Amino acid sequence: MPRDYSQDTRIVRHSPSTGAGSPDVWGIYDPDTGSIQYICADPETRQAALIDVVLNYDPAHAATSEESLEQVLEIVAGEGLEVAWVLDTHPHADHLMASARLRARTGAPTAIGAKVREIAALWRGFYNTPEAFDPDRDFDRLFADGETFALGNLEMRVMLSPGHTLGSISYICGDAGFVHDTLMHVDVGTSRADFPGGTTEDLWASIQDILALPGETRLFVGHDYGSASRDTPAWEATVAEHRARNPHVKAGTERQTFLDLRAARDATLPLPDRMLAALQINLRGGRLPAPEDDGRSYLKIPLNFF
Secondary structure, eight states: OOOOOSSOOEEEEEEESSSOOOEEEEEEETTTTTTEEEEETTTTOOOEESSSSSEEETTTTEEEHHHHHHHHHHHHHHOOOEEEEEEESOSSSEEEEEEEHHHHOOOEEEEEETTTHHHHHHHHHHHHHTOOOOOHHOOOEEEEETOEETTTTTTEEEOOOOOOTTTOOEEEEEEEEETSSSBBOOTOBBBBOOSSOHHHHHHHHHHHHHHTTOOOOOOESBBBBTTTTTTSSOOOOEEEHHHHHOTTTOOTOHHHHHHHHHHHHHHHOOOOOOHHHHHHHHTTTTTOOOOTTTTTOOOOOOOOOO
């Protein structure tokens, strides 16, 4: 049976730069959601991007807190880094994004993929809140497929990677690829594609694009929920390793075999317990809904719908 990591500490691992044009990467494991948060930094200028950082949420009490955010900023300070970007790969269903709070704390701009506009339109309908989400207001940059931007002396490139959501993006920086909810760790397989707007066909195509990167590219995935073969979380493997032994998409895997496997597995998966709270916060860039006349924010949950 997969190991339950829920009681593990917030594990941090450093994946050092491999040379010119290669970033330093820190992965920070969030045990409550199985999410991996990343710091990607230019070794020369110490400019850093924070990727998919978690705002902690307790569903039982509908309470937010900042333990994960604080840990990430402690690493930034301890390593002498300067935050240049606050990035997300997609509007997450399993955790709240810390982007708005990180922007307030660091002054760095927030960014996500431009297709978040389409995701926002989809979820306005699900929540019956036609004016609820405005990504152009709530994010500083909405990246198009193929767009590039600077991280110190390094270049980061945006790769549209739909499937898990219709607007997910990967960030490629030198020999590092932040590929979110496409691949899982190399000994597990791939991520689900059954959320609204996601498709197994798009996920297959996105993964093929990722696995076409150079073999030495370090791929950093968005989650680890455990494996019978390990007693600790894992999130980094090279393109070559995924091509050789990822059980869902290794070299020689037929497209239809993957589509059938993914569809069968997704049919058994429950909705994440934070999803209906997370999407209406994450589609606001991590901001809570505007306070009402009592000073409190409230969530709107569709009943008997999902």
